Amino acid sequence: MHCLDCHTHGTTSTAVGVCHGCGAAVCDTHARVTVRSVRRGPMLGGPDEAQARTVRCPKCAVVEAA
Numbered sequence: 001m002h003c004l005d006c007h008t009h010g011t012t013s014t015a016v017g018v019c020h021g022c023g024a025a026v027c028d029t030h031a032r033v034t035v036r037s038v039r040r041g042p043m044l045g046g047p048d049e050a051q052a053r054t055v056r057c058p059k060c061a062v063v064e065a066a
Ligand SMILES: [Zn+2]
Pocket: 003, 004, 005, 006, 007, 013, 026, 027, 028, 029, 030
């Protein structure tokens, strides 16, 4: 699978992820990864705290930030 944004610009790059918003494939350059902490237990900052990642394309990242 190739990056949709690179394809739009006439180049091809191997995709490393898929946009959470629109489903477009994104390469390492175009991927916008946000990390948030997810707590699974009642204790703040407990041992069950995990890092959840969300991948978005540049377009969806702008929409999300607005
Ligand atoms: Zn790209």
